[in-house]
Amino acid sequence: MKLALPSPRLPAAVGWRDHAIGASMALAYVGWLLTGARALGFPRDEGVYFRAGADYIRWYRTLFERGADALHQGTIDSMWGMNHEHPALMKTLFGASWFLFHEKWHVFSDASTAFRLPGMAMGGLALWVTYLFGARAFSRTAGAIAAVLLALMPRVFFHAHLACFDVPIMTMWTLCVYVHWRAQERRSLGWAIAAGIVYGLTLETKHNAWMLPAVLVPHALFVHRHAILRGLRAGRLAIPSSLVSMAILGPAVFLSLWPYLWNDTLGRVQWYVNFHLNHEYYNIEYLGRNYFGPPSPKSDVPVMILATVPTVTIALFLVGVFERARASGRRLWAWVRRELRCNVPDPPARDPRETDLLLALSFAVAVGPFFLSKTPIFGATKHWLPAYPVLALIAGRGFELVRGAMHRALPDLDPRRRLAANVALVVCVVAAPLAVTWHSHPFGLSTYVPLVGGTAGGADLGLNRQFWGYTTQSAAAEYLNIKAPRGAGVFILDTTWDAWARMQEEGRVRSDLRAVGAPSDGLFALVQHELHMNEVDYDIWIADGTDAPAYVVTHDGVPIVSVYKKP
Amino acid sequence: MPVVGLVELVAHVAQTRPAAADADWNAARDYVAAHAKPEDLVAFAPRWADPLGRMHFGPALAAIEREARADETRFPRALEVSIRGAHLPAFGGWRRAGERSFGGVTVTTWENPEPAHVLSDLVSMIDPQHARVTRGDADCTFVHGAPSSGGLGFGLAIPGDRFACPGGAFVGMSVVPDLDYLPHRCVYAPPTGGQTTRIRFLDVRFGASLHGHHALYVEAERDRRGAPVALTFRSGDTLLGTVEHKDGDGWKPFELDTGALAGQHGELLVEVGSSGDRRMYCFEADTR
Numbered sequence: 001m002k003l004a005l006p007s008p009r010l011p012a013a014v015g016w017r018d019h020a021i022g023a024s025m026a027l028a029y030v031g032w033l034l035t036g037a038r039a040l041g042f043p044r045d046e047g048v049y050f051r052a053g054a055d056y057i058r059w060y061r062t063l064f065e066r067g068a069d070a071l072h073q074g075t076i077d078s079m080w081g082m083n084h085e086h087p088a089l090m091k092t093l094f095g096a097s098w099f100l101f102h103e104k105w106h107v108f109s110d111a112s113t114a115f116r117l118p119g120m121a122m123g124g125l126a127l128w129v130t131y132l133f134g135a136r137a138f139s140r141t142a143g144a145i146a147a148v149l150l151a152l153m154p155r156v157f158f159h160a161h162l163a164c165f166d167v168p169i170m171t172m173w174t175l176c177v178y179v180h181w182r183a184q185e186r187r188s189l190g191w192a193i194a195a196g197i198v199y200g201l202t203l204e205t206k207h208n209a210w211m212l213p214a215v216l217v218p219h220a221l222f223v224h225r226h227a228i229l230r231g232l233r234a235g236r237l238a239i240p241s242s243l244v245s246m247a248i249l250g251p252a253v254f255l256s257l258w259p260y261l262w263n264d265t266l267g268r269v270q271w272y273v274n275f276h277l278n279h280e281y282y283n284i285e286y287l288g289r290n291y292f293g294p295p296s297p298k299s300d301v302p303v304m305i306l307a308t309v310p311t312v313t314i315a316l317f318l319v320g321v322f323e324r325a326r327a328s329g330r331r332l333w334a335w336v337r338r339e340l341r342c343n344v345p346d347p348p349a350r351d352p353r354e355t356d357l358l359l360a361l362s363f364a365v366a367v368g369p370f371f372l373s374k375t376p377i378f379g380a381t382k383h384w385l386p387a388y389p390v391l392a393l394i395a396g397r398g399f400e401l402v403r404g405a406m407h408r409a410l411p412d413l414d415p416r417r418r419l420a421a422n423v424a425l426v427v428c429v430v431a432a433p434l435a436v437t438w439h440s441h442p443f444g445l446s447t448y449v450p451l452v453g454g455t456a457g458g459a460d461l462g463l464n465r466q467f468w469g470y471t472t473q474s475a476a477a478e479y480l481n482i483k484a485p486r487g488a489g490v491f492i493l494d495t496t497w498d499a500w501a502r503m504q505e506e507g508r509v510r511s512d513l514r515a516v517g518a519p520s521d522g523l524f525a526l527v528q529h530e531l532h533m534n535e536v537d538y539d540i541w542i543a544d545g546t547d548a549p550a551y552v553v554t555h556d557g558v559p560i561v562s563v564y565k566k567p
Numbered sequence: 568m569p570v571v572g573l574v575e576l577v578a579h580v581a582q583t584r585p586a587a588a589d590a591d592w593n594a595a596r597d598y599v600a601a602h603a604k605p606e607d608l609v610a611f612a613p614r615w616a617d618p619l620g621r622m623h624f625g626p627a628l629a630a631i632e633r634e635a636r637a638d639e640t641r642f643p644r645a646l647e648v649s650i651r652g653a654h655l656p657a658f659g660g661w662r663r664a665g666e667r668s669f670g671g672v673t674v675t676t677w678e679n680p681e682p683a684h685v686l687s688d689l690v691s692m693i694d695p696q697h698a699r700v701t702r703g704d705a706d707c708t709f710v711h712g713a714p715s716s717g718g719l720g721f722g723l724a725i726p727g728d729r730f731a732c733p734g735g736a737f738v739g740m741s742v743v744p745d746l747d748y749l750p751h752r753c754v755y756a757p758p759t760g761g762q763t764t765r766i767r768f769l770d771v772r773f774g775a776s777l778h779g780h781h782a783l784y785v786e787a788e789r790d791r792r793g794a795p796v797a798l799t800f801r802s803g804d805t806l807l808g809t810v811e812h813k814d815g816d817g818w819k820p821f822e823l824d825t826g827a828l829a830g831q832h833g834e835l836l837v838e839v840g841s842s843g844d845r846r847m848y849c850f851e852a853d854t855r
Binding site: 292315316431435450527534538540541546551554 | 575580585715
């Protein structure tokens with residue numbers, strides 16, 4: 001009797017097996033992120049979100065334990081007042097994860113890892129959604145390569161470790177675009193409702209979601225243009241159901257998950273909107289100059305993308321863009337000729353989902369504001385992360401085209417050799433992004449791709465090396481924990497007291513060391529190298545009477561943190 | 568496309584190796600220690616490598632006087648310690664007199680074609696042996712205290728050794744970060760309360776010119792909202808000149824003609840005044 005092994009071939013239609021593939025990629029990524037969590041210190045913002053998350057969960061516990069008491073404005077404001085300039089979804093998840101996985105079930109010994117888990121899960125979810133999107137839009141290969149290339153962007157990898165909102169909004173933005181796209185395709189009530197709920201969750205993740213209508217509305221109107229025009233001619237306005245759902249369910253979900261807005265709703269929403277429309281300009285170094293405010297340099301987005309996204313990914317993206325633009329151009333030309341009543345014997349096939357338009361809008365709207373001179377640029381690349389899944393998707397399409405070209409160039413390969421050629425191509429495309437991303441940790445913000453000379457090349461160009469003071473942990477690991485005398489005072493500069501205390505609590509920094517608020521108050525002083533930190537560097541020279549650091553933390557030979565010791 | 572990926576991988580491997588090992592830096596340090604004269608400049612290139620240079624070379628070779636120089640004009644020679652083939656633009660017009668490599672570190676010797684001969688350096692004279700300070704009608708006494716410093720936004724460090732004036736004003740040597748965040752050693756003399764601070768340098772050797780620079784702490788002048796600061800130089804009854812620093816000027820050079828006093832010794836009175844309050848102002852000057 002012969003045993004027949006199940007065929008490894010997947011059915012043509014994308015289905016549950018693809019969810020399994022996406023979920024596996026997500027799990028593998030989260031696993032990788034978890035292994036590196038302890039090497040990464042705490043950025044300024046994280047400390048605030050840790051505390052806010054714990055407060056929010058305290059409110060939910062109050063709600064379950066004392067019911068109506070939790071609904072009094074005083075109770076709500078006392079527990080939801082912290083960091084009310086950002087919506088609550090991620091902080092609530094951070095807090096829930098901390099409560100369940102650290103406090104209750106002791107899955108993670110570090111509270112910070114439990115706080116960070118939802119952010120990491122969002123990083124994994126981004127791969128899952130990107131894979132599905134690519135598999136449905138182009139092919140499984142394109143989807144898989146897109147997900148891998150997204151995972152292997154050093155800045156995405158860095159931010160995916162954190163209990164912050166930048167990777168979550170990248171994920172939710174992409175999920176929202178994906179669900180919207182599926183809703184246009186399926187045209188069912190279920191998908192329309194899903195679009196509304198997901199948009200609400202995206203609004204509840206970060207304010208980038210305010211820009212999503214600029215992606216989704218024109219796309220939906222274009223997809224449904226014939227029906228809308230027919231309706232208008234008949235005297236009725238036919239609005240796509242997904243847009244109606246987003247307009248109704250979106251704000252409802254947004255408000256329902258953020259108790260802080262339940263009282264004085266209009267005033268508080270107004271304050272939230274105004275906070276971000278008039279956001280303070282934090283400073284950042286770009287091409288050797290410190291930008292403290294407008295006008296922001298218009299070259300920031302392209303230069304920073306070229307300098308931080310692996311070049312092979314960009315190259316594949318350009319291949320994909322060229323092909324998709326050519327296809328769209330052909331279609332546009334055919335339309336023009338049809339409108340001009342020219343003969344168009346063989347018009348190109350139309351994608352009823354208008355995927356190219358949707359991806360182009362998603363990318364353009366995600367990066368567009370950063371070309372405006374009034375938009376602050378202090379986040380380096382993190383504020384336009386929502387553009388990266390599209391970049392990866394088009395790169396995945398580019399990979400598919402390159403693979404096709406390879407097959408055409410090598411037509412006589414037997415199946416075994418063809419498989420080997422495919423594997424070699426994948427290795428060639430993935431190896432450099434993997435090596436750069438792997439090597440970047442924990443200095444993801446200092447890392448620049450080989451195209452600009454790596455970390456040292458970034459320093460040569462005067463590109464920002466870090467922010468948020470998170471590298472203090474590296475200074476502790478490499479020097480302070482080993483060399484500092486017992487009870488020594490350490491001036492921690494850009495690191496927050498919260499972050500320092502947590503590093504001590506989790507045994508990352510020796511618990512006897514004391515953080516101090518001025519260089520002259522401690523035996524040691526740290527300078528996390530950013531251009532504007534130089535002013536403190538020079539103060540230390542006067543305070544200590546020496547300009548020679550006792551130790552310098554470096555990444556690829558580039559100074560990251562100087563540690564001064566009083567002579 | 569595979570080539571792009573492979574080139575990127577190879578470049579990554581090459582770039583992630585530090586440009587210089589500790590042993591290279593130490594060998595370069597020993598060479599510089601053996602060859603640098605006190606009047607020589609020791610500088611590191613590129614600028615971002617400066618912390619590494621200071622750590623390996625120590626405060627004697629990488630002295631604050633060299634690191635926080637006003638400019639390069641006074642140095643007859645420079646030993647430029649560089650990695651990655653970098654050079655400082657300041658030596659563009661200098662003559663390359665030699666080069667030694669120590670692994671990844673290169674020491675280039677540059678000769679200044681027209682070094683200035685400094686007669687008196689006012690920043691080095693801001694002590695009770697060489698200077699007296701008054702603010703308004705009150706004398707400022709020299710104190711040996713603890714330096715004060717802080718985090719971002721604190722301003723220049725307040726030196727421990729300083730002339731302390733009534734009302735909290737002071738004069739002392741500090742290092743100002745200019746608009747480009749470069750360090751400059753200078754006399755920190757913040758005008759306060761609209762009163763003029765007068766610094767009398769007791770025994771200055773005059774030459775053909777009085778050469779200097781002035782600036783405000785970067786955070787104090789980058790928004791261009793403060794009142795200007797005037798710096799006046801007098802010798803006896805002779806007004807040598809007044810220079811004004813406006814916000815946004817950065818590390819601004821000035822040069823006053825002192826040809827009539829050349830070869831003489833005497834007092835030099837420096838007046839610092841501004842209609843603004845607590846302007847974090849710093850200047851340096853020398854006679855040459």
